[in-house]
């Protein structure tokens with residue numbers, strides 16, 4: 662369920678339990694899904710945590726649950742509400758973290774939203790929102806945190822991209838575009854930072870993972886989200902995805918793919934036989950659109966034979 666470098670790192674590499682303790686980790690989108698689970702698994706490692714998303718009450722809930730496992734004290738977790746699209750607030754937020762903990766070892770750019778709508782039905786504003794949030798929001802926060810890491814000549818910037826940043830699928834053209842943009846941005850930035858070997862840029866490309874991503878996805882109109890979660894049974898368990906993210910961080914892997922089959926296989930196919938993969942994507946895409954129009958989760962039924970059950 663991961664690319665070969667990641668699987669090797671899981672088998673033979675450094676353990677998160679050895680590498681990530683005593684670090685200050687800032688997680689965006691920490692109120693739900695992958696970001697929430699990251700907060701729980703990181704809190705078990707004894708790191709200092711900064712939890713950001715828009716809703717303070719949800720972040721407080723996550724904080725309370727993190728404190729249940731005794732590894733952290735109240736003062737080790739900072740709840741810092743932040744809207745990624747409000748880029749004017751990012752500098753102040755960065756200063757607040759530095760004032761509280763004195764350093765930022767790891768920034769996890771995780772907050773984001775997906776899309777379930779066809780281009781022809783979709784207001785252009787939805788495309789702008791997706792770029793503002795997934796792309797520019799992430800670029801902005803990274804730009805605020807990076808000078809501090811450069812000063813210390815160390816740090817990790819970890820971004821939760823998506824296999825949709827490598828491949829593409831129907832009903833998510835704006836989401837795919839924002840994630841492809843992030844891929845280009847971070848691959849470019851990594852080369853700009855070649856003189857700082859202590860600063861790592863890691864980009865994680867997950868396939869379908871259990872979370873609220875579909876429920877919160879944009880639709881044809883900016884103010885209308887999907888609102889229901891649909892079938893999650895075929896998706897990777899959030900805890901497994903997050904464990905592999907921690908292994909990526911501990912081993913400073915630069916690009917990882919995390920997914921059950923057949924999505925992982927399709928990503929490999931895309932590297933070796935791009936035309937065949939794009940043909941296959943269109944075939945499967947037709948089914949995805951049919952599912953969507955019939956009110957079924959876009960991905961839920963077309964891979965039934967390969968479906969895996971996760972709890």
Ligand SMILES: NC(=O)c1ccc[n+]([C@@H]2O[C@H](COP(=O)([O-])OP(=O)(O)OC[C@H]3O[C@@H](n4cnc5c(N)ncnc54)[C@H](O)[C@@H]3O)[C@@H](O)[C@H]2O)c1
Pocket residue numbers: 689690691692693694695696713714715716743744745746771772773774775794821822823824866867868869870871872873874875877
């Ligand atoms: N779940 C999947 O299948 C999947 C697959 C690939 C990539 N991803 C990526 O993982 C990341 C996390 O998504 P998830 O699956 O946990 O979904 P989720 O909806 O459960 O969580 C998204 C988080 O982002 C936050 N967020 C949304 N808009 C924000 C804003 N304007 N400012 C600050 N925070 C905001 C939400 O509050 C929430 O905490 C996203 O970047 C998503 O693109 C998810």
